Amino acid sequence: MTQISLPRTAGRAGLAAAAAALLAFGMAAPAAADPAPYEGAVTGTYIGNAENGTGVKLDGGSAPTSLFKLKLEDGTILTTYCIDFRTSIVSQAKYVEDEWANYPGQGDFAEPAKVHWILQNSYPNVSAEALGAAAGVDGLSQKDALGATQAAIWHFSNGMNLKADGNSANVKKVYDYLVGNAEDLPQTSEPEATLSITPGTAEGEAGSKVGEFTIETSATSVPVVVDAPEGVELVDLATGEPVTTVENGDKVAFDVPADAAAGEASFSLETTAKVATGRLFKGAEVKTQTLITAQGGETKVSASASASWTEKTGGEEPTPSPSPSEEPSETPSPTPTPEPTPSETPSTPASPKPSSPADDRPSLPVTGGALAGLVAAGIAALGAGGGAIYLSRKRKAAGTSTED
Known part of the structure; x- marks a missing residue:
């Protein structure tokens, strides 16, 4: 099979694209980690x-x-x-x-x-x-x-x-x-899952709401324990209000002020879960016999999630220019030249004298009758010159004949 080589420019373009892809994907920050595999489950x-x-x-x-x-x-x-x-x-x-x-x-x-x-x-x-x-x-x-x-x-x-x-x-x-x-x-x-928070981690930037954590629980209401820097609050995404308890289906996020330094926060939930008769339990780490509950009971279950953020980007805002009333201009205004006082007796105006056209001013084209006059003058000059030459040659010829 014939091997086809790419032009050098195409090769360079491919290398550039590959480098861009590595920067965009291969060197990107790692994705948010999943929560612990059995967090929230019994x-x-x-x-x-x-x-x-x-x-x-x-x-x-x-x-x-x-x-x-x-x-x-x-x-x-x-x-x-x-x-x-x-x-x-x-x-x-x-x-x-x-x-x-x-x-x-x-x-x-x-x-x-x-x-x-x-x-x-x-x-x-x-x-x-x-x-x-x-x-x-x-x-x-x-x-x-x-x-x-x-x-x-x-x-x-x-x-x-x-x-x-x-x-x-x-x-x-x-x-x-x-x-x-x-x-x-x-x-x-068969009861549904007792308690979970999805996702387990989130990332964002100061000045925004970081995360969209969804709560799933079979409990009526679950108290929330928040660990966050001062000024950062866990809020309900629907209302924007800080939360101290959550219910099934609630969506919450960390509200991070715009001037907050880079940091992180977390929150945790704990509730009592009922394990009903007939619930399946499978091996979590090894292959082992699968079990089913003969009698139910109650137990504590917990779940947690965390978020991190960077400082707000965008650079410093430009400093506004001072208004004229606050700071005078450094360049003084030019002093106006006083107008001359008109004399009582009007002076006789000088004869108008045409000014020479500026060097960069285009001259007017020659058209119409002016062009015809110039042509006629040229023809006349040619005729006069030809006649003079003719008479001169005739005179020379006549002088030559007399000498002979």
Whole structure:
């Protein structure tokens, strides 16, 4: 293939464009950092088993059953079931609350709405005695109640079926009751995210409102803690008024005075969040078993955001010129020349004398009759000259003849 070289000018233009692109993009300030990945979400750590149940045999294999303890950041402990049959749980694994649609485990989280119904209508939300009565089992133990509940959850979360043989009769009977009566609980019963601020950081210039932070919370009202230099306020973008509390959907920004030095500010939110039964928790840092809350609770959640700004640019404003009344002009006004006093007897005007045209003044073109006269004079002069030459030659010729 023939190689085509660009002209030198085109190469130079390309280098200039590349340099400009590097200045504009490659050397630009780094983009605002995203907030902490799980800020505002409920997070916790798996710290062990709360209670063990009866082991069960499924068509996919045998498994022990347990209620797991999930310790939240504020110390609250939730009890959870497994919804990821084929993944083992990791000791001290970090977990974060998320939506059902973001289930990360092996196998489909097939029917979460029916899992939700089972959680609401079985152990431990319903006592073993009450669950046994509903299923027609006398003296149902807590271990059997737990085992049957976990087996029923796996049926709808991972498509697992309890085997007819090899299981406790009471476990099988409660399992059949739960699977046969499970209903879809609408997903609207799954609470939305509890607290978040978007974006997490913003940049700007003094003399403007820096940031457009959007608040999302399930709380009615959340108090705001602001850390900012004197004169800088966190304001509601809709009203321009300083804020001390925020609600879901509010948009706020830092109002930075024009004379402020370069600086930064931040604000934080904290509220009590309700963790409902049926909330999904997935591994935050390692691959581990996905959990779902067996019983809800309350916990503290927090979120924060920050902003930075540079000094106002644009240079110094020009100094206005002083008005004439404030400062006199340095150049004195010329003294007017007095007009001469007219004499009583008027003087005789001198004969007008035409002035010579200025050197740079164009002369008038010769046109019309003047041009015709000049031509006639020229012709006459030519005729007179020719006649004189003729007479002179004739005289010389005559003199020559006489001498001969």
